[in-house]
């Protein structure tokens with residue numbers, strides 16, 4: 001497990017910090033791929049802000065992913081799958097969003113995943129605009145940190161149904177853009193950050209939070225002035241921005 005567990009706990013604490021207003025109480029969850037067919041994920045009912053080892057489950061990737069293709073599973077069956085998926089002696093049940101985390105780790109090109117209910121972001125996602133304001137960019141750093149495009153999933157029942165929709169969205173995104181997104185926006189719910197490192201996941205969530213606050217600010221002063229898509233493409237492809245992206249990913253938080 002190397003240092004995955006302490007890093008996952010530290011990432012969870014950063015996301016759960018009260019001053020950041022990204023998650024309160026049991027909101028949000030984090031995960032990381034251990035590379036041996038298992039991954040760590042927050043347990044159900046744990047709080048990100050004070051997560052400790054007892055609030056983390058180690059689960060079997062194959063067992064969790066198999067549930068996505070089992071159309072016969074009801075709520076009771078889902079609970080049984082989660083109970084049986086644990087590859088350690090953890091008495092806590094993995095989060096119901098374990099299915100979504102498995103999809104992001106297995107099909108989203110991510111090694112680390114963070115999901116939260118960031119106030120500023122869901123203010124937009126819960127508005128009549130939904131995720132639409134995030135489909136164009138308003139400033140360069142969001143492109144550099146959050147990616148040129150974001151994936152969107154309309155509201156759906158959390159758990160297995162959500163994981164299936166996230167899988168569909170990831171596959172559609174890959175077909176359209178040839179890569180995986182760094183951000184999935186769950187409408188009327190919250191954002192998901194897909195990163196190659198714990199640092200990248202936190203950076204994505206913090207920049208997305210700022211992006212949402214700036215968007216809300218622009219709506220108060222006449223509305224956002226979106227960058228032309230050709231300009232956003234240019235920023236996305238500039239060599240110096242690639243360099244900056246790599247450097248930002250290394251910054252310790």
Ligand SMILES: [Zn+2]
Pocket residue numbers: 027028115116117189190
């Ligand atoms: Zn959630």
